[in-house]
Amino acid sequence: MNTHSQDTLAAPATPAVAPAELPQPVSFTQAFWFWLKLGFISFGGPAGQIAIMHTELVERRRWISERRFLHALNYCMLLPGPEAQQLATYIGWLLHRTWGGIVAGALFVLPSLFILIGLSWVYVAHGDVPVIAGIFYGIKPAVTAIVLHAAHRIGSRALKSPVLWSIAGAAFVAIFALNVPFPLIVAAAALIGFIGGKRWPDHFRTGARHGAGARGFGPALVDDDTPTPAHARFRWTRLAAILATGALLWAVPMALLTAAYGWQGAYTQMGWFFTKAAFLTFGGAYAVLPYIYQGAVDTYAWLTPIQMIDGLALGETTPGPLIMVVAFVGFVGGYAQALMGPDALFLAGALAATVVTWFTFLPSFLFVLAGGPLVEATKEDLKFTAPLTAITAAVVGVILNLAVFFGYHVLWPDGLAGRFDLGSALIALAAAIALFKFKRGVIEVIGACAAIGLAVKLAL
Numbered sequence: 001m002n003t004h005s006q007d008t009l010a011a012p013a014t015p016a017v018a019p020a021e022l023p024q025p026v027s028f029t030q031a032f033w034f035w036l037k038l039g040f041i042s043f044g045g046p047a048g049q050i051a052i053m054h055t056e057l058v059e060r061r062r063w064i065s066e067r068r069f070l071h072a073l074n075y076c077m078l079l080p081g082p083e084a085q086q087l088a089t090y091i092g093w094l095l096h097r098t099w100g101g102i103v104a105g106a107l108f109v110l111p112s113l114f115i116l117i118g119l120s121w122v123y124v125a126h127g128d129v130p131v132i133a134g135i136f137y138g139i140k141p142a143v144t145a146i147v148l149h150a151a152h153r154i155g156s157r158a159l160k161s162p163v164l165w166s167i168a169g170a171a172f173v174a175i176f177a178l179n180v181p182f183p184l185i186v187a188a189a190a191l192i193g194f195i196g197g198k199r200w201p202d203h204f205r206t207g208a209r210h211g212a213g214a215r216g217f218g219p220a221l222v223d224d225d226t227p228t229p230a231h232a233r234f235r236w237t238r239l240a241a242i243l244a245t246g247a248l249l250w251a252v253p254m255a256l257l258t259a260a261y262g263w264q265g266a267y268t269q270m271g272w273f274f275t276k277a278a279f280l281t282f283g284g285a286y287a288v289l290p291y292i293y294q295g296a297v298d299t300y301a302w303l304t305p306i307q308m309i310d311g312l313a314l315g316e317t318t319p320g321p322l323i324m325v326v327a328f329v330g331f332v333g334g335y336a337q338a339l340m341g342p343d344a345l346f347l348a349g350a351l352a353a354t355v356v357t358w359f360t361f362l363p364s365f366l367f368v369l370a371g372g373p374l375v376e377a378t379k380e381d382l383k384f385t386a387p388l389t390a391i392t393a394a395v396v397g398v399i400l401n402l403a404v405f406f407g408y409h410v411l412w413p414d415g416l417a418g419r420f421d422l423g424s425a426l427i428a429l430a431a432a433i434a435l436f437k438f439k440r441g442v443i444e445v446i447g448a449c450a451a452i453g454l455a456v457k458l459a460l
Contacts, residue, residue: 022219023062028096028103034061035092035104039111042084042319049084049321057091058217064091065220075375078388080281081364082321085109089368094222094376097231098369105365109357112320113327117353119314120331121346127310130457138453139313140306140410141428142446146316148403149435155396163203164393167192171397175290182291182398183280189394190387197386204386234373246366250275253358266339267355269300270330274356277326278363285315285322287395290402292329302333305409312406317446323360330356423456 034056042049050073057063064072072094076086085108092104126132159165167189174180197204220226257268273295281288289312296302303311311328318324334352335345408416410424427449434440434448 023221026061026063026095026221028100031092031096031100032103032107035088035107036111038088039107039109040319042108042112046082046084046321050087053084053087053091058220062218062220063095064222065224065226066217067224068094068220068222068226072375075371076368079364079367079371080279081361081367082281082285082323085321085361086364086368089365090372090375093369093372094229094232101369101372102365105361105368109320109324109361112318112324113353113357115318115320116314116324116327117331117350119318120311120328120349120353121335123310123314123328124332124335124349131454134454134457135450136310136313136453137424137457138427138449138451139317139446140309140406141424142431142449143309143313143316144403144406144410144428145431145435146442146445147312147399147406148432151396151399151403152436154392154399158389158392158396161203163196163200164389167390167393168397168400171394172400173397175398176401176404182288182294183276185394185398186280186391189390193387193390196390201386204389228376232373232376234377238373239370242366242370246362246370250359250362253355257355266300266302266333266337267352270302270333270352270356271359273300274326274330274359275363278360281323285325287398288323289325290398290405292326293402293405296329296333300333303329303336305405306413307332309406309409313446316442324357326356326360327353330354427452 038052038056042052054066054069058066058069069091072090073083073087076083076090079086085105088108089101089105093101096103123132127136155168159168171185171189174185175182193204254268254271257265257271261267263269277288277292277295280291293305293308297305297308308329311325311332312322314328315322315325330352331349333349334340335349338345338348339352340348407428410428411421412418413421413424430452431445431449434445435442
């Protein structure tokens with residue numbers, strides 16, 4: 001009876017249901033193969049990834065009930081970082097302790113990292129080949145339409161009151177016209193939400209949920225009334241241990257990079273910059289991309305504006321969180337600057353991609369493993385969400401600015417004084433129609449636009 005006591009979570013006893021209907025306990029090995037598969041099929045951005053997990057874990061496998069799934073998701077939505085990856089980490093942790101969470105979260109990311117390293121190398125080494133150039137000619141306008149669609153999608157869900165619309169508009173003006181740094185916009189929005197949530201709470205309630213209500217899919221391993229397992233109960237000693245371990249996992253690599261390359265070295269600065277970026281990803285990857293752009297393009301010159309757009313296109317076409325675009329940023333920076341010498345360009349890029357991925361995702365694991373017991377202790381709606389609601393509203397304005405930025409560089413590739421690229425404009429318009437009117441998926445739109453761009457370039 002104790003065979004799986006260390007790596008399984010037994011199904012709860014539910015007298016009203018016949019034992020044959022209960023799901024079988026899931027071993028650590030079974031979970032490992034599922035999380036690995038998920039890492040390779042997690043296309044479609046956070047909404048698509050969450051939908052895949054809901055279908056597989058709630059409906060088909062019944063590892064977790066819908067109510068507990070949504071409860072975990074609501075917590076992950078409040079955190080900076082990719083909510084789908086954090087949700088996988090949370091469920092893995094709930095099922096199989098700390099190592100279950102680490103494996104689930106890591107396998108959500110690793111396939112995308114390896115794929116992006118390969119695609120980034122093809123891009124920087126062979127990007128001037130006519131076929132590759134044609135493909136990216138079609139993809140860039142598609143990305144502009146996709147970002148605009150993201151602003152609309154998030155805005156339609158988040159901007160439920162005139163106050164939130166005002167915050168979004170102010171954020172757009174702040175970053176577009178006044179060049180206010182993204183962290184200050186986030187801080188100001190949080191302060192407005194904190195004050196407004198107390199004085200005018202009705203203006204800061206969005207009622208947004210990913211789920212469709214409490215549908216019954218049968219008993220689950222982690223059901224609505226399943227007691228919180230011992231490892232998921234809050235203990236101060238456990239919290240201290242997690243925070244200390246997280247500090248070491250950040251400090252040791254940072255110290256090694258500093259010792260090898262100096263504090264001003266590119267690898268060290270990548271680690272430091274993407275650590276800061278990891279704490280600013282409220283509202284998803286689109287929200288923090290302007291901050292990454294400011295640092296990677298303007299401050300450090302790791303890549304050019306056009307390369308940044310190309311990197312986002314690659315991120316859209318690969319599985320895993322969209323924030324994995326940081327791996328492209330790191331690879332191009334390490335490769336282009338020959339950080340390990342002219343004879344080790346690929347190695348320099350791969351190391352940079354690995355460094356930025358480590359420092360970007362480490363906080364996501366810590367947030368879940370440290371905060372999970374607090375969430376399990378409440379199993380009700382989380383409180384104090386008004387600051388996050390205001391931040392989400394500001395994020396809409398920031399994403400709209402990103403769409404304007406991409407559109408400017410795609411439609412006027414030589415600057416506003418230069419020519420207007422009619423071909424790119426038509427592709428962007430077609431992509432927008434496909435997304436807004438016909439509700440086509442991101443992968444379909446990018447694939448079609450890539451084919452159109454290739455045809456146009458080969459015909460010229």
